[in-house]
Amino acid sequence: MTPEHGTRRRILASARDLIYSRSYTGVGVAEICTRAEVKKGSFYHFFPSKRQLSLAVIDDLQNAIEDRGLSPAFAPDIPPLQRLQRFIEHLHAFQCAAAKTHGHLLGCPFGNLALELATSDELIRRKLAAVFAAIQARFEHVLTEAQTAGEFGVLDVPATAKAMLAYIEGVLLLAKTANDAALIRQLGPAVAQIRILPADC
Amino acid sequence: MTPEHGTRRRILASARDLIYSRSYTGVGVAEICTRAEVKKGSFYHFFPSKRQLSLAVIDDLQNAIEDRGLSPAFAPDIPPLQRLQRFIEHLHAFQCAAAKTHGHLLGCPFGNLALELATSDELIRRKLAAVFAAIQARFEHVLTEAQTAGEFGVLDVPATAKAMLAYIEGVLLLAKTANDAALIRQLGPAVAQIRILPADC
């Protein structure tokens, strides 16, 4: 088929790691190529621009996190509310691992890119908003399941899911700023207490 | 004394606005000078480097927000828990105003810088951590006051304050990503429900 010797994949992986561990503007195409062991000409054979690459990186990250992060954590083998706690535990473990290899806590890759680029690049902003919407949907699913199990009364499920996501993003932000993963364990579990009632109260 | 015609102030204000509305790496010294109506030579007369400028910008922002944001919102003219709601309202109003003038929601300037630079610049990271600690102290004050008024039982006050700050940072992150200030009004008020109990339960 396509004889491509994994070059595209290597570029993508290199960009993913570098941008995640630093920032979008803080990483240059040259450095991405060096780490991927690829010449700049090859880079621009597979990606028309650094910006397009970043869009591909976001897709790649979303798939990876969806498959290796969200799906295992939210698997229906335990009651819905316990899945939230498992998610926090996974988050903590992942951030610890990243901190050990990179020397710094890296936080949420989408949150990082969002705060850096949301005002500069409308397309990236929208793409990141879509990623957040997808994660929010996971929380919504857990909430509705818990609700049908009689877990709590009236609830604005989408709003509560959004609030939970916000809380977790905020915890990751503070943890990254403090470079301290313990914050995730300390603050994370409280996510399950968050509730937003319907507006017509 | 110093004849300085407000040059330093103009540089600081220009940098504050530009960096806040875009990012640190996304703004160049040349652009900062242009907006401040200052030549590059003058810039480097007042600031030894772009990095040092950014530290001064953080100080400047902290003072401004402390005086014109936090102090009014947390003033003791109303019961402690109502101050939280007033703070959310102020936040919403401020973000709306910034969104109207800049075309985009800008979020929290400290959160923006933190996620962009925390892994690249240890000094800036620590400074931002200190800013967050100062804001956390405001929440702690409100919480202890509410507690002495018999508002709630046992509570890990510092942890709860940190969790509240995390939640607000997360809400601002999502609001910026969605470019929608309504999120602040929708999710913000739930900050008052957050509680973290002492570890020895």
Add this chain to the structure above:
DNA sequence: ATTGCATTTTACCGATCGGTCTACTATTGT
């Protein structure tokens, strides 16, 4: 063998990056 295409290599582009240097102009204290 030869064509055709995908991939790779290398050299290069103009623009911008943060930062420096020197000369000039005010202003202030004596």
Add this chain to the structure above:
DNA sequence: ACAATAGTAGACCGATCGGTAAAATGCAAT
């Protein structure tokens, strides 16, 4: 009046930025 000093102006630096052009190479089908 004069020297010292603070501030301004603007040319200039090497490095790096994202991106381009054109050869050279590998590989597959005819």
